[in-house]
Amino acid sequence: MNINFVRLGLTDYKKALEIQEKLLDLRQQNMIDDVFMLVEHPPVITVGRGGSYSNILLSQDNLRSMGVSIFEVNRGGDVTYHGPGQIVGYIIMDLNSQGKDLHSFVGKIGELFIKLLKNEYNIDANMNRGKYTGIWVGDEKITAIGIVVKKWVTMHGFAFNVNTYMENFKWICPCGIKDRGVTSLKEITGVTQDFEKLNGQVLEYFCKVFDCSPVKKDIDSLIF
Numbered sequence: 001m002n003i004n005f006v007r008l009g010l011t012d013y014k015k016a017l018e019i020q021e022k023l024l025d026l027r028q029q030n031m032i033d034d035v036f037m038l039v040e041h042p043p044v045i046t047v048g049r050g051g052s053y054s055n056i057l058l059s060q061d062n063l064r065s066m067g068v069s070i071f072e073v074n075r076g077g078d079v080t081y082h083g084p085g086q087i088v089g090y091i092i093m094d095l096n097s098q099g100k101d102l103h104s105f106v107g108k109i110g111e112l113f114i115k116l117l118k119n120e121y122n123i124d125a126n127m128n129r130g131k132y133t134g135i136w137v138g139d140e141k142i143t144a145i146g147i148v149v150k151k152w153v154t155m156h157g158f159a160f161n162v163n164t165y166m167e168n169f170k171w172i173c174p175c176g177i178k179d180r181g182v183t184s185l186k187e188i189t190g191v192t193q194d195f196e197k198l199n200g201q202v203l204e205y206f207c208k209v210f211d212c213s214p215v216k217k218d219i220d221s222l223i224f
Contacts, residue, residue, distance in 0.1 A: 001097070004032065004222060005203060005214035008039040013071060013082065016041070016090070020155055022223045023092045027153045032222055035092040036206060036214070038199050041082040043168060045070045048077035048146055055079040055173040063171070075156040077133065077146035079172045085163030085184070085195065087202055093210075095152045102149060108209045109158055110135055113143045116205045123188060132180065140183035162186065162198050 008016060016039050026032045045056060045068060055078055056063075060070065082088055091109075098105055110127035113135045117123040125137050135143035143160045161184035169182050185193050207214055 001210075001212045002033055002215050003093075003207070003210070003212040004035045004217045006035060006037045006217055006219050006222070007199065008037055008219065010040045010042065010084070013041050013044040013046070013069065016088075017071070017073065019219060019223065020090050020092065024150060024153055024155050026223065027092050027094055028151050030094075033215075034094060034097075034212075035090075035217075035222065036203070037090040037092075037219075038202065039088045039090065040084060040086065041088060043068045043081070043083040045172060046075075046080050046082065047072050048075045048080070049073075049148075050076065051078040056171065057173060058171045068171070073156070074148045075146035076148065077144070080144050080146065080159060081169055081172055082159055083164055083168055085161075085165060085186070087160040087162055087195075087199060089157040089160070089202065089206070091147070091154050091157040093154045095149065095154060100152060105154065106145060106147065109145055112202070112205045112209045113158075113160065115209070116201055117142070117185075120201055121185065121189065123185075136180075137183055137188060140181040142183050142185065142188075160185075160198075160202065162193050162195060 023035050095105060114125045114127060117125045123137060125135050125142065127135055134141045134145050143158050145158050147154050147156045163186045164184045166184055166187060203214060
């Protein structure tokens with residue numbers, strides 16, 4: 001199975017969201033194949049369907065003064081931070097080809113990072129399917145997961161902390177979880193990671209887990 005692969009680079013969250021919505025519509029109409037996008041965002045806070053503004057710890061005036069926007073989005077989950085040094089993956093995938101199994105789809109995202117972290121960095125990670133979503137190293141989340149499914153086509157995806165500036169997570173109560181923390185690959189290893197290399201590894205493991213082959217595309221060729 002082929003999948004369109006797009007590397008957006010550093011992109012404003014609003015623009016990336018508009019792109020996702022266009023791709024979702026095209027995929028629902030079966031006008032394009034599945035799409036996997038990797039992107040990095042300037043600092044931004046998003047609030048999911050089950051989110052509460054009480055989990056944003058700074059005032060909106062303070063955030064605006066720093067140029068940080070807040071977006072209400074239709075993914076699952078609560079409050080999340082995105083920023084430089086974080087690999088964000090957006091997956092536009094028709095689950096009709098995945099057995100209409102949302103549980104399996106989310107599990108494969110988890111498998112991606114569990115295998116990547118173990119095989120490449122000898123880090124043991126786990127995916128807690130109970131109260132806490134995402135990928136965890138001990139009691140600290142390294143990858144957040146939040147998706148939505150419309151007409152069996154997925155949107156949104158994951159946020160993997162690589163070289164993320166972790167102090168910015170103090171702006172929020174991540175995902176509304178007060179008794180656990182967040183971490184990054186840089187924080188665990190004590191070394192600033194090769195961001196380009198990590199993007200390549202995420203793509204590699206994504207394709208292994210989802211049994212697909214990437215076809216590199218420019219976003220303009222897909223939506224215009």
